[in-house]
Amino acid sequence: MRIHCMQQSIPSSCMLNSSAIIRRQQFLIRALGGCCSHQTHHQFRMQSMFSGSGLGADAVQPKKGIEADACGILRLITPPLDPTRYKGQAGDKAMQDNSCMLNSSAIARRQQFLIRALGGYYHNQTHHQLRMQSMISGSGLEDDDLGNLRSITRPLDPTRYMGHTGKIAVIGGCREYTGAPYFSAISALRIGADLSHVFCTKDAAPIIKGYSPELIVHPVLEESYSVREEDKKSISERVVAEVEKWMERFDCLVVGPGLGRDPFLLDCVSNIIKHARHSSIPIVIDADGLFLVTNSLDLVSGYPLAILTPNINEYKRLVQSVLNCEVNDHDAPGQLLSLAKRIGGVTILRKGKSDLISDGNKVMSVSMYGSPRRCGGQGDILSGRQVILNFLCKPSTERKGVLFNESQCSLFSINLESFIRDSVAVFVSWAHQYISSAKEELGRNPTVLGCIAGSALVRKAASLTFENKRRSTLTGDIIECLGRSLEEICPVSCVHRSLLDQ
Ligand SMILES: NC(=O)C1=CN([C@@H]2O[C@H](COP(=O)(O)OP(=O)(O)OC[C@H]3O[C@@H](n4cnc5c(N)ncnc54)[C@H](OP(=O)(O)O)[C@@H]3O)[C@@H](O)[C@H]2O)[C@@H](O)CC1
Numbered sequence: 255m256r257i258h259c260m261q262q263s264i265p266s267s268c269m270l271n272s273s274a275i276i277r278r279q280q281f282l283i284r285a286l287g288g289c290c291s292h293q294t295h296h297q298f299r300m301q302s303m304f305s306g307s308g309l310g311a312d313a314v315q316p317k318k319g320i321e322a323d324a325c326g327i328l329r330l331i332t333p334p335l336d337p338t339r340y341k342g343q344a345g346d347k348a349m350q351d352n353s354c355m356l357n358s359s360a361i362a363r364r365q366q367f368l369i370r371a372l373g374g375y376y377h378n379q380t381h382h383q384l385r386m387q388s389m390i391s392g393s394g395l396e397d398d399d400l401g402n403l404r405s406i407t408r409p410l411d412p413t414r415y416m417g418h419t420g421k422i423a424v425i426g427g428c429r430e431y432t433g434a435p436y437f438s439a440i441s442a443l444r445i446g447a448d449l450s451h452v453f454c455t456k457d458a459a460p461i462i463k464g465y466s467p468e469l470i471v472h473p474v475l476e477e478s479y480s481v482r483e484e485d486k487k488s489i490s491e492r493v494v495a496e497v498e499k500w501m502e503r504f505d506c507l508v509v510g511p512g513l514g515r516d517p518f519l520l521d522c523v524s525n526i527i528k529h530a531r532h533s534s535i536p537i538v539i540d541a542d543g544l545f546l547v548t549n550s551l552d553l554v555s556g557y558p559l560a561i562l563t564p565n566i567n568e569y570k571r572l573v574q575s576v577l578n579c580e581v582n583d584h585d586a587p588g589q590l591l592s593l594a595k596r597i598g599g600v601t602i603l604r605k606g607k608s609d610l611i612s613d614g615n616k617v618m619s620v621s622m623y624g625s626p627r628r629c630g631g632q633g634d635i636l637s638g639r640q641v642i643l644n645f646l647c648k649p650s651t652e653r654k655g656v657l658f659n660e661s662q663c664s665l666f667s668i669n670l671e672s673f674i675r676d677s678v679a680v681f682v683s684w685a686h687q688y689i690s691s692a693k694e695e696l697g698r699n700p701t702v703l704g705c706i707a708g709s710a711l712v713r714k715a716a717s718l719t720f721e722n723k724r725r726s727t728l729t730g731d732i733i734e735c736l737g738r739s740l741e742e743i744c745p746v747s748c749v750h751r752s753l754l755d756q
């Protein structure tokens with residue numbers, strides 16, 4: 255049977271002969287499943303390749319044992335795409351649970367990898383497959399919900415001019431990290447911001463410019479290695495002045511993607527944050543920006559326009575520093591609420607399998623969509639998107655430091671329906687209402703709504719990308735999917751039609 259299937263998979267073209275080139279072509283076609291459109295045959299062929307019969311009948315027999323071992327090892331060492339894992343974590347959660355001695359340190363991760371590679375790896379195939387299926391299918395958008403969303407989405411208004419839909423600035427990018435600020439800045443453009451600036455070090459600037467001509471790149475930041483001790487004060491003042499002269503134009507800052515941890519550079523960035531705060535500009539703080547504010551909480555404490563977007567490591571550091579305890583996953587919402595409250599009502603988006611969001615008054619969670627692939631940079635997309643979403647749900651007057659009150663503390667689990675009614679619908683309609691009138695008072699904290707919308711959209715884009723790219727999903731691929739993701743939720747054509755009908 256297996257042999258029959260493999261023979262079928264070889265193109266029937268008689269022109270093909272057994273030269274090395276043709277053999278490689280046949281192998282490639284076979285491996286990619288391109289010669290047999292029938293799904294069952296393709297699946298069967300893929301299975302038989304993994305069980306070691308990927309070669310022709312003659313070749314299989316003598317090599318079968320070797321093939322089977324190679325494929326077995328491949329399966330053993332390939333980590334499952336487990337939604338409970340986070341970026342950079344090579345260990346398997348199930349195995350960690352069974353092994354209390356192992357923690358998430360680099361050494362432990364390497365140990366886990368080794369144990370797995372040597373065959374000690376636990377894998378419940380059926381459960382894993384089921385989980386994958388449910389993740390991939392996500393919470394599909396219902397037609398009615400889409401209709402609701404479309405009818406309330408703000409149109410791309412032809413009367414607006416460049417800059418109206420948002421000007422953002424990313425403070426980040428150093429010798430080591432050039433990708434992160436790029437991801438963040440380009441994502442903001444992809445979702446609808448009109449201008450995206452990056453303030454980075456001199457080393458990083460030409461590289462970031464090289465990634466995209468769309469970005470406005472300012473090579474103003476300095477790291478210790480390029481500054482003499484006696485020049486530090488004057489250079490610091492110059493750096494802050496360079497950013498300051500642009501500051502008023504920005505609707506939001508993202509501080510941290512690819513910033514690094516150089517003390518002199520972080521010192522300058524502290525001053526930039528102080529200036530932004532003084533000008534009541536919303537600040538999204540991510541990555542190394544979180545490292546900075548965790549050690550200097552005063553920078554954001556009590557500032558309602560600060561949004562912290564910690565990943566698992568950053569959150570742990572924040573909890574330890576602010577609450578003086580360890581992360582409590584049994585009462586994650588309660589702990590997040592206390593944390594946001596303790597930092598004086600900043601909004602915190604705790605990224606993870608479910609994203610939890612709190613401003614110290616309320617906790618909300620977004621668990622729809624998502625991808626099991628944790629490639630570096632997804633958080634940068636989120637921070638970039640966050641900016642524009644926060645901008646969209648805020649009229650210009652609101653950007654000047656108005657406080658938003660929420661009387662009740664409760665936990666909302668956002669499924670698609672409530673997401674649409676309670677957040678996207680509300681924030682988009684608020685945006686529409688407010689940008690045109692800017693008179694009403696907002697009933698909810700727009701930074702929270704911006705977080706919810708940003709989280710949902712980036713998770714949807716990741717999920718769409720994963721459908722195509724599977725394990726090879728990269729952050730750049732997700733960025734490519736941002737437009738489609740947004741379009742599936744708020745199709746432009748539909749929105750335009752309603753504009754023309756008015
Ligand atoms: N393509 C790109 O350009 C991308 C660039 N990226 C950029 O990478 C930067 C770090 O972000 P990340 O997410 O890897 O750091 P995170 O999870 O907090 O820590 C993981 C572990 O690393 C360690 N550690 C980190 N930095 C350290 C330092 N300077 N020196 C020493 N230790 C350091 C850290 O140690 P700990 O702080 O816990 O002591 C923890 O154990 C950030 O700027 C981000 O934007 C990403 O956005 C991905 C795409």
Ligand SMILES: Nc1ncnc2c1ncn2[C@@H]1O[C@H](COP(=O)(O)OP(=O)(O)OP(=O)(O)O)[C@@H](O)[C@H]1O
Pocket residue numbers: 336337338339340341541564565566605606607608609623624625626628629630631632633634635636709712713
């Ligand atoms: N287990 C998971 N399942 C589904 N989505 C997740 C999971 N973990 C994180 N995400 C989503 O991925 C995005 C990025 O989160 P992540 O924790 O990877 O950030 P990060 O580590 O800061 O990223 P970066 O690599 O940019 O530093 C968020 O939108 C979050 O919702």
